[in-house]
Amino acid sequence: MKAVILPDYNQNLIRALVGMRIEEKPIPIPQKGEILIKIKAAPCNPSDIAFLRGGYNIRKTIPAIPGFEGAGEVTFVGPGAPNDLIGKLVSCFIQDDKQGTWSEYIVAKLDDCILLKEKMPIDQAACFTVNPFTAYGLFNLAKVKGSKAIIQNAAAGQVGKLIRVLAKQDKIKVINIVRKEEHLKELIAEGEKNILNSTDKNFASSLHLKARELEANLCFDAVGGEVTGTLINVMPPHSDLILYGGLSGQDLSNIDALGVIFDKKVIKGFNLMDWMNTLEEGEFEDISEYLQDLFIKGTLKTDIQESFKLIEVVKGIRAYIGNMSAGKILIKP
């Protein structure tokens, strides 16, 4: 099989990309309880970019095959895995040291795969295991807290978009934060009413007013760095900020310590894998059914900007980092 090979991590993404190549590898053989998947599509996510730069919490042995999620067809099963899975489509999430979804085949444990409903579009299935569950898990925090409104940054990205749809279903208002005027205009055109540009000089005071007007007491922060301070400082007392991404690449700063102490504010991390471990028996399957139905109906959708062949992987990543808000790129071996 052919696979993308990352020869070494490099903090400088362009240098990391320069070294990437395609190599022939033996097709892996599924062991007990495992299945062989012929990958049909695999996205590039911010976590993949962090991985290539050596800055993610997963570091594979180098040279490594990148790619954590994808979707494909089951072509062979190991002992103990049901034969009738052959020919079925699955989404998978793999952090295995020796494998990656940016390849023609991958072996996965059944537990790391989601059996797809027949009508689930394959491009949507490729991006199904991470962002939709993240949006669901985050949004559930708003329901638990009884929030009337939430704040989210990176609002032109795909998690932001999914959260907006889930919030609309539950009539919870969203204050969307973007950093480019073009995305502010796009969200207005989509009918969003509460949008702020974090580069505006009055951003902090505008957010202060908006958060109080809408009684927003929960914020989903994908950016980190100094902006986390700005967000938590202007939020009303008893607010929570959930940090789930580090897109700024910076440590948290600018946090008003006295505000956190006396206004009883909370800053907390969210990690999808940890959230999944909190689910009760059968709950993940129920959520998966619910989310797949929303994707099949078209209520939820991940924007895909373009698809690339395995050999075009560098071109694809360049397209993605050049315009992350335009949607995911898919690698289609």
Ligand SMILES: NC(=O)c1ccc[n+]([C@@H]2O[C@H](COP(=O)([O-])OP(=O)(O)OC[C@H]3O[C@@H](n4cnc5c(N)ncnc54)[C@H](OP(=O)(O)O)[C@@H]3O)[C@@H](O)[C@H]2O)c1
């Ligand atoms: N904790 C978890 O378990 C978990 C799970 C899934 C995703 N995540 C994280 O969620 C975040 C969003 O993922 P996604 O798939 O939605 O990303 P995405 O679709 O690629 O979109 C990223 C968005 O972030 C914006 N952005 C990029 N760098 C930024 C910066 N420095 N400051 C402000 N905005 C910035 C981009 O806007 P521009 O056009 O302005 O660049 C774009 O709209 C990522 O950090 C990802 O790692 C975390």
